[in-house]
Amino acid sequence: MSGAIRQLLADASARLADAGVESPDSDARLLLAHVLRVNTGELPLLDLTGRLPDPTEVASYDALLVRREKREPLQHLTGVAHFRHIELEVGPGVFTPRPETELLAGWAIDNARAAGESPVVVDLCTGSGAIAKAIADEVPDARVHAVELDEHAHGWAERNLAGTGVDLRQGDMGTAFDELAGAVDVVVCNPPYIPLEAWESVAPEARDHDPHLALFSGDDGLVAMRVLEARAAFLLKPGGVVGAEHADVQGESAPAVFAATGRWTEVRDHRDLAGRARYLTARLAR
Structure with missing residues (x-):
């Protein structure tokens, strides 16, 4: 992946790793896919097509990351x-x-x-x-x-x-x-x-x-x-x-x-x- 989606995931994964989350890369992908309402496998395609998360989606993603950094279970965040x-x-x-x-x-x-x-x-x-x-x-x-x-x-x-x-x-x-x-x-x-x-x-x-x-x-x-x-x-x-x-x-x-x-x-x-x-x-x- 390259572009906005890749950078967003890289930053999120680093945050989760610093918080001690065991699977930061996977959790970052799952949470972003949840916010964007796609499957994780579709994330690279979004990047290739130049899909940019809108400000509301970015804010929602950040809010979920904050909760995951506090070690709230991933499944509680996605439901x-x-x-x-x-x-x-x-x-x-x-x-x-x-x-x-x-x-x-x-x-x-x-x-x-x-x-x-x-x-x-x-x-x-x-x-x-x-x-x-x-x-x-x-x-x-x-x-x-x-x-x-x-x-x-x-x-x-x-x-x-x-x-x-x-x-x-x-x-x-x-x-x-x-x-x-x-x-x-x-x-x-x-x-x-x-x-x-x-x-x-x-x-x-x-x-x-x-x-x-x-x-x-x-x-x-x-x-x-x-x-x-x-x-x-x-x-x-x-x-x-x-x-x-x-x-x-x-x-x-x-x-x-x-x-x-x-x-x-x-x-x-x-x-x-x-x-x-x-x-x-x-x-x-x-």
């Missing part, structure tokens, strides 16, 4: 998060879905398909509804149920899951879906898993903008994981499977929550594309 093959509305009050969680969703989708006709899937701690919506999208005959405790997050999930057929409820994952006891094929969950003592190490985008209910889980970060283990054992049919995301430092401690009870077989941990421990899976003993 959209992309997750597998779907789009989600996100904003203040809901956990922003991460790309690495797509691996857990993919595992749930594969196992829902393998369960046969009309599999029953439960998404605990659904947040924005990302995993539940992805499953409904890719396994159309699945009967998907989802629950979220936080009122604001539940509101976002309502918007994202409208028209999908997902049975969404507001409530505690530890007591949800009593009527499905012993009838579920797949339980999936992205629970809170950050130890309270790790507060300072959490990225500002999450620590200052994501709901704390979605982040922190007791002194060891495993309080929610223990609740999940008990609820999954209650909900799943014998031979059913559970998958749960965890922190990269919990590659041994999170699976140990399941292994210690004697209720599970095939307790395994899985790594993400960067080679970090990311999620566990287990099968309820028959």
Whole structure:
């Protein structure tokens, strides 16, 4: 690229880099494309054709950059998060879905398909509804149920899951879906898993903008994981499977929550594309 668009992006990227943003070039492009209402791939063409952002667009771009410099999540600025093959509305009050969680969703989708006709899937701690919506999208005959405790997050999930057929409820994952006891094929969950003592190490985008209910889980970060283990054992049919995301430092401690009870077989941990421990899976003993 050359010209006005290129210079605008270069200046924006430098600002974001100075603010500590991890992906300054990408964020600069995404925000400018959002302001100009084009795809990022169209930005070079605009430059070649001599397209100049008008003063209003420049001011809007600068306002978004100021917010991103303060480490407000990119998705809050655009209002959209992309997750597998779907789009989600996100904003203040809901956990922003991460790309690495797509691996857990993919595992749930594969196992829902393998369960046969009309599999029953439960998404605990659904947040924005990302995993539940992805499953409904890719396994159309699945009967998907989802629950979220936080009122604001539940509101976002309502918007994202409208028209999908997902049975969404507001409530505690530890007591949800009593009527499905012993009838579920797949339980999936992205629970809170950050130890309270790790507060300072959490990225500002999450620590200052994501709901704390979605982040922190007791002194060891495993309080929610223990609740999940008990609820999954209650909900799943014998031979059913559970998958749960965890922190990269919990590659041994999170699976140990399941292994210690004697209720599970095939307790395994899985790594993400960067080679970090990311999620566990287990099968309820028959």
